[in-house]
Amino acid sequence: MNKIKNIILWFCYMVLPGLAATAQQKVAQWGRYEVLLKAGTDKNPFTNVSLKATFTGEDTSISVNGFYDGEGNYKIRFMPTRLGSWRYTTSSNLSQLNNKKGSLECVKPGGNNHGMVKVSDVYSFRYADGKPYYPFGTTAYAWNHMDQGVQKATLNALQQSGFNKIRMCVFPKNYSLVKEEPEVYPFELKGTKKDEKGNEIKVWDFERFNPVFFQRLEHCIDELDSLGIEADLILFHPYDKGRWGFDAMINETNIRYIKYLTARLASFRNVWWSLANEWDYVKAKTPADWDLIAKTVVANDPYRHLCSIHGATATYFDYWKPEFTHVSIQDESPVQSPGSAALLRQIYHKPIISDEVGYEGNLPYRWGRYSPEEMTYLVLNGVMGGTYVTHGECYMFKDDSDTIFWAKGGHFRGTSWKRIAFLRKLVEECPNSLQLADISRDNKTATAGNGYYFINFGKEINQSWLFNLPVKNADYKKVMPGTRFKVEIIDVWDMTITEYPGIFETTKEMDYRVYDKDFKKVNLPLKPLIVLRIKEIKGL
Incomplete structure (x- = not known):
């Protein structure tokens, strides 16, 4: 009976870890690869057992800590950051966990996996x-x-x-x-x-x-x-x-x-x-x-x-x-x-x-x-x-x-x-992250790049707005005379987007701003939470 028990214990401590280490041969980039090792100890496994693994790829190495997960299970989790083959070796003060080796293949991610x-x-x-x-x-x-x-x-x-x-x-x-x-x-x-x-x-x-x-x-x-x-x-x-x-x-x-x-x-x-x-x-x-x-x-x-x-x-x-x-x-x-x-x-x-x-x-x-x-x-x-x-x-x-x-x-x-x-x-939908176009002088106009703006009226209720933009456009190109724009009225509360009729063409700079050449206005809904999206018209 003792001989059978010893064989079972040997299988748990020596064979199962090897099987676990080879169970997941492929893992998606930024996915999770897990090494499961079995070991028994009279010590406190949370404080007296150390476990690490070094994962080595083609041109990089990553060292990760393992942890005790209860019922004799020790785990090491790894997130491969680069495609290709990775090898790992464990180190531990517990002989059953030390010097365990394995490998995995990191493959291209799919679905909703875009990484960290x-x-x-x-x-x-x-x-x-x-x-x-x-x-x-x-x-x-x-x-x-x-x-x-x-x-x-x-x-x-x-x-x-x-x-x-x-x-x-x-x-x-x-x-x-x-x-x-x-x-x-x-x-x-x-x-x-x-x-x-x-x-x-x-x-x-x-x-x-x-x-x-x-x-x-x-x-x-x-x-x-x-x-x-x-x-x-x-x-x-x-x-x-x-x-x-x-x-x-x-x-x-x-x-x-x-x-x-x-x-x-x-x-x-x-x-x-x-x-x-x-x-x-x-x-x-x-x-x-x-x-x-x-x-x-x-x-x-x-x-x-x-x-x-x-x-x-x-x-x-x-x-x-x-x-x-x-x-x-x-x-x-x-x-x-x-x-x-x-x-x-x-x-x-x-x-x-x-x-x-x-x-x-x-x-x-x-x-x-x-x-x-x-x-x-x-x-x-x-x-x-x-x-x-x-x-x-x-x-x-x-x-x-x-x-x-x-x-x-x-x-x-x-x-x-x-x-x-x-x-x-x-x-x-913006081409770049938003920021204020002219941060110290204009709290209404945000930019998302060359020729892409938002005008935020917040709680204001306005009947109309005189088309105008700051010449400064954060770190993007300044607005030049003769640039043509389309305007959309966005009702944030009603969640609607309405294209405003007509085209607006900019003047030369006037006190750090440009206006429509005919000084046209945009008629606005008499509501709060209105935003204008202003986009440059490319080409003819």
């Missing part, structure tokens, strides 16, 4: 394959901690929307509008104890993760990827208040958590790292702690996913630091006009995402009671200023148990999301 999103041209984003990416995101902080029915409803709602990014928390939330107890937790439970008030609180083994928690998170991220949605993962937040204690972990635990999370998730192409939501409200951490966390995330992410940190209203971190790829802020002020939004570009010289400007809804709080029109207006201003704005929705019709999308996901109940989807289509 990266910063492009200072202020913009592109996928790894070069396709432009314009973040039109929403917020559902704890949707991944809700029951399966709510999660399914959330994914269905996202599929019908135009959103391509979502802000979501790794840890569960304990907030006035989010009180649900999660089904699983990120750490193993030691037991319970009474606090000073007699409340029963959970005691965690912070040296042992719960792989099931992370497996469920990974499933949610993969579901988002299938919809073409980036997962902007919030690693820490202050909405715990002692209920679980995940906001007050010591740095040793924070670092272990980051290393485990990045080992599991860095190979997911649609992941972004948001170090915190409202970092300044996490009282157990100092700015120096956040610097350490930022450096740890970057050091353990071999692919350099997008990374930022988010503060409370008008609380700005040192976004100049190299760990941060873009600026993520909570502030309504910059999107009160396109000019204010554009100013942040000039300060940070990085992409600007206003990840919280307030939310459409009917809550008693000032941040959660924007009208749909106001939410649309703020997004429009940010976009025309060459920045990006994240949507959120906070409708409550009964009580705190309502599935409020901003908190829990579920169904959209508002209407601004439809207008934001319409805006996304307009932006994606």
Whole structure:
């Protein structure tokens, strides 16, 4: 009997890892290749077992960390960034995991796989394959901690929307509008104890993760990827208040958590790292702690996913630091006009995402009671200023148990999301990313390149508009006399585009602007949220 048992163990530890290593011979570029290894140990597999692998391609090598996934399973995940053959070798302090070798073939991607999103041209984003990416995101902080029915409803709602990014928390939330107890937790439970008030609180083994928690998170991220949605993962937040204690972990635990999370998730192409939501409200951490966390995330992410940190209203971190790829802020002020939004570009010289400007809804709080029109207006201003704005929705019709999308996901109940989807289509039709044409003098005129403009009237209600453009066109060619244009009237709220009759031909420069040679006007609908799209007519 012992002989049979030994044969089975030998098969598990020696043969199965080899089979697992050769199971996936081909993987798409920016896809996920996984090596599964089996091993047994009397030590804590989360703290006492080290596992890495070096993947070597034709002209590059990438080192990735492995992780323990429970039940004797150790995994190494790799995202091949270049086509062709890759070989790998593992290294571990555990003999069963050490010096395992294998290979894979990276093939061309297909379908909706465009690779990771990266910063492009200072202020913009592109996928790894070069396709432009314009973040039109929403917020559902704890949707991944809700029951399966709510999660399914959330994914269905996202599929019908135009959103391509979502802000979501790794840890569960304990907030006035989010009180649900999660089904699983990120750490193993030691037991319970009474606090000073007699409340029963959970005691965690912070040296042992719960792989099931992370497996469920990974499933949610993969579901988002299938919809073409980036997962902007919030690693820490202050909405715990002692209920679980995940906001007050010591740095040793924070670092272990980051290393485990990045080992599991860095190979997911649609992941972004948001170090915190409202970092300044996490009282157990100092700015120096956040610097350490930022450096740890970057050091353990071999692919350099997008990374930022988010503060409370008008609380700005040192976004100049190299760990941060873009600026993520909570502030309504910059999107009160396109000019204010554009100013942040000039300060940070990085992409600007206003990840919280307030939310459409009917809550008693000032941040959660924007009208749909106001939410649309703020997004429009940010976009025309060459920045990006994240949507959120906070409708409550009964009580705190309502599935409020901003908190829990579920169904959209508002209407601004439809207008934001319409805006996304307009932006994606542009030849280049938007920015103000004459940033210090003109808050209305945005440019998307040579001969391609938008005039944003915002909340103004005008009967007509005298055709005129700034001569300055950002870094593109100046407008020359005799250039001919067509005008389209865009009603952002009604989501309509109407071509205006006639052709407009520019004059010579007059005080830094050009006009129609006959000083023609465009008659406008007497409504707010009107935008003009002005495109040069090429040829005869």
